[in-house]
Every structure is written in C-alpha cells, then in structure tokens.
Amino acid sequence: MDWNSKIREILDFPQPGIRFKDITPLLADGSAYRQAIDELASFAREVGAQLVVGPEARGFVVGAPLAYALGVGFVPVRKRGKLPHRTVSVEYALEYGTDVLEIHEDAVRPGQRVVVADDLLATGGTMAATVALVRKLGGFVVGAAFFIELGALGGRDRLAGLPIRTLIRYD
Numbered sequence: 001m002d003w004n005s006k007i008r009e010i011l012d013f014p015q016p017g018i019r020f021k022d023i024t025p026l027l028a029d030g031s032a033y034r035q036a037i038d039e040l041a042s043f044a045r046e047v048g049a050q051l052v053v054g055p056e057a058r059g060f061v062v063g064a065p066l067a068y069a070l071g072v073g074f075v076p077v078r079k080r081g082k083l084p085h086r087t088v089s090v091e092y093a094l095e096y097g098t099d100v101l102e103i104h105e106d107a108v109r110p111g112q113r114v115v116v117a118d119d120l121l122a123t124g125g126t127m128a129a130t131v132a133l134v135r136k137l138g139g140f141v142v143g144a145a146f147f148i149e150l151g152a153l154g155g156r157d158r159l160a161g162l163p164i165r166t167l168i169r170y171d
C-alpha cells in the first residue's frame, strides 16, 4: 500500500511551522483503512495484546477498530475532565502545547498485556503519557502501534524499549 498517497499534508496547521499530517483520506478509503488496521493487528497479535488503550481523539479511530480486530477490549485515554468515573492523570507536552491526560482508575487489570495505539508519533509526549497511565494501573505495555511516525521529532526515544510498529515514517 502506498500509504503516503492516503495522507494529506497541511502546512501551518494548527500553528505556523507545523506540517500537519491529515489521515482523513486514509480513513475515507475503506480498503486502505482496513489494511492499515489489519497490519497493526498482526503486530498486536505478535506481542500478545490483551487490551488496546488509545488517546483522544485520533487514537480512538486507530485503537477501537484495532481492539475489534483482535477481539479484545478498548480503553479510552481522554483529555482532562471528560471521563465520568474516578481517574488517574498525567501532564504531558506535545508538538504544539501541553495538556493533561486521564484514564479510569479501574480500566486496566494489573499484569494485563496492553498495546497502546494512536494515529501519529511525533515528539512521543502523548504516547509516553499514555504508557505512564497504563503503568500506574499496573498494566504491562507490550507494544505501541501508529499509522505515522515523524522520525525527526524523536518520539521513539521517549518509548525506549517498547516494540513499535508504524505504517509510514517521515524524516
């Protein structure tokens, strides 16, 4: 699959200097979307995923179908104040700002094998925070799956030691 042809670049969104990778063309193409999820599902099976955790919002369009393909549960990580039950939280930085991410305190069982999933790995701040939340609950993060990696931003270094699968990398 020519993944690059399914990803649109928007310059200076949401801030000047950002080259925004827009995955909506990939999502709109049913066979490309299915193939993307199937490739990440192969990886998640290899690492023995028992649960998928994905951060709001684009992590939901990767993580939820990935969980469905695997036949395991999906747990949302959300921005501050959105989850209704008791939460644990962590502050994080991303390519264009800082925020707080939260997870329900009972969302992961201790020792459960978790794959974390998102559309894009940039600085790794979002995914490092997601991994930290899973570990706070006692989960065992066995891998991280993304459609896109922006290699120049060094996100891989923030996830040191974790098996990572991405469909396409931009340097």
Ligand SMILES: O=P(O)(O)OC[C@H]1O[C@H](OP(=O)(O)OP(=O)(O)O)[C@H](O)[C@@H]1O
Pocket (backbone or CB within 6 Å): 055, 056, 057, 058, 059, 093, 094, 095, 096, 118, 119, 120, 121, 122, 123, 124, 125, 126, 127, 155
């Ligand atoms: O590796 P990082 O530097 O953390 O950047 C990657 C994150 O940034 C984007 O999410 P964003 O916070 O823009 O939220 P959205 O998914 O709600 O659009 C993207 O979907 C990743 O979650």
Ligand SMILES: Nc1ncnc2[nH]cnc12
Pocket (backbone or CB within 6 Å): 018, 019, 020, 021, 022, 094, 095, 096, 120, 122, 150
């Ligand atoms: N360049 C980028 N494109 C799309 N989403 C992003 N999240 C962080 N950096 C991004």
